[in-house]
Amino acid sequence: MSTDTPEPAVEFEEVEFSYVADTPVLTGVDATFGRGEFITIIGQNGGGKSTLVKHLNGLLVPDAGSVRVHDETGSYDTSEHSMRTLASIVGYVFQNPDDQIFHTSVRDEIMYGLRNIGVPPAECDARIEDVLDQVGLGDRLHENPFSLGKGERQRLAIASVLAMEPHIICVDEPTTGQDKTEAAGIMEILRAYNERGHTVIAITHDIALAAAYTDRVVVIKDGQIIADGPPERVFLDAEHLQQTNIRPPQITQLGVELRRTVGADLYDDMWLTVDDAVDDICSFLNQKNVKAVKEESGQVSESNQSS
Amino acid sequence: MTAIEVEDVSFSYRTQRDDRALEDVSLSVEEGEFVGVVGETGAGKTTLLSAMCGVIPFNTPGSLTGAVRIKDRSIADYGSIYDLAADVSMVLDSPENQLFNLHIFEEVIWGPENMGMDREEILERGREAIELFDLAGLEDRITYTLSGGEKQKVAIASIYAMNPDIILLDEPTSQLDPIGTEMVFEAISKLAAEGKTIVMVEHKIEELVRYADRIGHLEDGRLTRVADTRSFFLDVATHDVAPPQVTELGTRLAARGVDVEVPLELTEATATYGRLLDGGV
Numbered sequence: 001m002s003t004d005t006p007e008p009a010v011e012f013e014e015v016e017f018s019y020v021a022d023t024p025v026l027t028g029v030d031a032t033f034g035r036g037e038f039i040t041i042i043g044q045n046g047g048g049k050s051t052l053v054k055h056l057n058g059l060l061v062p063d064a065g066s067v068r069v070h071d072e073t074g075s076y077d078t079s080e081h082s083m084r085t086l087a088s089i090v091g092y093v094f095q096n097p098d099d100q101i102f103h104t105s106v107r108d109e110i111m112y113g114l115r116n117i118g119v120p121p122a123e124c125d126a127r128i129e130d131v132l133d134q135v136g137l138g139d140r141l142h143e144n145p146f147s148l149g150k151g152e153r154q155r156l157a158i159a160s161v162l163a164m165e166p167h168i169i170c171v172d173e174p175t176t177g178q179d180k181t182e183a184a185g186i187m188e189i190l191r192a193y194n195e196r197g198h199t200v201i202a203i204t205h206d207i208a209l210a211a212a213y214t215d216r217v218v219v220i221k222d223g224q225i226i227a228d229g230p231p232e233r234v235f236l237d238a239e240h241l242q243q244t245n246i247r248p249p250q251i252t253q254l255g256v257e258l259r260r261t262v263g264a265d266l267y268d269d270m271w272l273t274v275d276d277a278v279d280d281i282c283s284f285l286n287q288k289n290v291k292a293v294k295e296e297s298g299q300v301s302e303s304n305q306s307s
Numbered sequence: 308m309t310a311i312e313v314e315d316v317s318f319s320y321r322t323q324r325d326d327r328a329l330e331d332v333s334l335s336v337e338e339g340e341f342v343g344v345v346g347e348t349g350a351g352k353t354t355l356l357s358a359m360c361g362v363i364p365f366n367t368p369g370s371l372t373g374a375v376r377i378k379d380r381s382i383a384d385y386g387s388i389y390d391l392a393a394d395v396s397m398v399l400d401s402p403e404n405q406l407f408n409l410h411i412f413e414e415v416i417w418g419p420e421n422m423g424m425d426r427e428e429i430l431e432r433g434r435e436a437i438e439l440f441d442l443a444g445l446e447d448r449i450t451y452t453l454s455g456g457e458k459q460k461v462a463i464a465s466i467y468a469m470n471p472d473i474i475l476l477d478e479p480t481s482q483l484d485p486i487g488t489e490m491v492f493e494a495i496s497k498l499a500a501e502g503k504t505i506v507m508v509e510h511k512i513e514e515l516v517r518y519a520d521r522i523g524h525l526e527d528g529r530l531t532r533v534a535d536t537r538s539f540f541l542d543v544a545t546h547d548v549a550p551p552q553v554t555e556l557g558t559r560l561a562a563r564g565v566d567v568e569v570p571l572e573l574t575e576a577t578a579t580y581g582r583l584l585d586g587g588v
Contacts, residue, residue: 020452023452044486045456045457045482047454050455096403147322149347150349151349152349173455177510179346180549182347182348205485208552246484246485246486254552254553254577254580257581258577262581262585274556277552277556278556281560282560
């Protein structure tokens with residue numbers, strides 16, 4: 001990121017929360033997420049990831065501490081504002097799309113959210129078409145959501161939230177149940193939304209996607225943030241990761257291991273994607289002058305790293 | 308002996324408008340085999356598992372042709388899904404759809420209790436399941452207070468407790484963190500080693516290749532390819548299933564003229580690429 005510290009989008013201050021007395025789930029979360037950041041939250045099962053993000057739109061309010069969300073008009077303490085007010089700032093996509101889909105046509109499903117936040121009826125159809133194009137469901141306007149495949153329902157759930165154009169979008173395990181190609185498609189949708197200046201917060205177990213798409217990884221364990229930073233820094237801290245049941249992406253693990261055995265000149269920056277590895281291995285081999293390595297046909301400049 | 312024989316099976320759900328969910332699928336799975344099933348969402352993976360455990364035809368309206376046999380006995384002969392349960396059990400992809408007892412341990416032993424197993428055996432099997440799936444300490448927790456991943460482990464443990472010969476798993480690790488995922492794979496491959504037959508729908512390719520004997524690929528209801536795991540991923544031209552990262556790396560290096568044997572697993576990859584890079588010194 002070339003800019004200075006961005007304006008805050010979300011501020012967690014000493015947030016504590018429990019569903020049942022004496023079983024604390026969040027035990028003091030402190031963090032600021034900046035406007036326009038693309039953040040992934042990772043961590044072990046039961047660590048408090050979903051609980052934390054449910055605080056953003058007032059679905060849950062802290063037992064102690066505070067959660068504030070910001071848009072350009074001001075700052076809102078989530079325990080003092082209705083979910084209706086917060087919904088125009090923070091969009092939340094549930095872990096299971098079927099928890100949020102309840103209309104009988106794709107159009108109505110998206111319309112519902114737009115009406116709720118007071119979008120003028122004349123604007124709605126244009127917005128719906130636009131957002132369906134973004135998620136690749138442009139030809140599904142009049143279908144029943146339940147005739148869509150699960151991957152498509154997941155994209156519809158995201159579309160119905162994107163249509164409201166929240167400043168902050170929060171998605172809980174958006175790629176679960178999808179193959180690698182579909183999962184990358186979801187991350188591309190979120191990246192495009194992020195590139196328009198919005199804050200994107202994604203919970204995921206797919207560490208390879210976190211590495212390839214986001215600039216900040218937040219690691220949660222036992223209701224607290226135990227690591228927070230760019231993926232290459234977080235993945236360096238193997239000890240912390242081990243504690244949280246997380247492993248770096250396979251390609252990162254390979255790179256670390258190879259660098260240890262063949263030498264530090266294998267790479268300067270840790271491998272976060274297969275692209276990184278291809279580039280570094282080819283230049284390493286070229287330097288050693290073992291083999292002439294051909295340019296990869298067609299897709300040399302393709303990169304998963306956002307600039 | 309053949310554990311599951313799927314022969315020319317086609318199926319459409321009653322509510323389905325155009326294409327069939329399964330289209331002329333044939334597959335036989337040997338006893339003790341671990342078969343992975345991959346494919347995009349909507350390709351028919353869950354439908355295939357449902358047809359293997361009797362949910363189709365007994366609990367799902369639709370039109371079915373072809374035959375499924377469990378250990379040489381036609382599913383139609385079983386007469387109901389309850390009669391099949393002792394032989395074949397399925398772990399659903401949403402644990403919420405499967406858990407309905409108040410406490411974890413009750414949930415785990417619910418299956419064997421209903422199958423009329425001996426009380427001591429039930430408790431023994433339940434304790435084993437708790438141990439194997441790392442649920443110790445959670446026995447008395449209330450099921451709905453668990454996280455998604457914990458529920459998923461309970462769902463698998465409760466199937467394990469019923470001790471079926473054939474276990475079908477529909478994305479059993481989708482909500483599990485990497486270590487939890489690996490643990491589930493370890494436990495399941497242990498069952499395969501004991502002679503259980505496993506069919507698992509899974510998107511986590513990097514883990515799947517370590518344990519599965521064969522991989523089947525479903526595309527729009529058709530089983531377009533079944534092959535042993537290594538040939539499946541080394542012969543990438545035949546399908547668009549993303550391989551493990553270390554495999555993709557090898558394929559792409561080979562495309563650039565680097566002479567390297569394409570690996571499938573991380574340890575293998577570390578050795579292979581280590582030799583390649585060391586050779587350059």
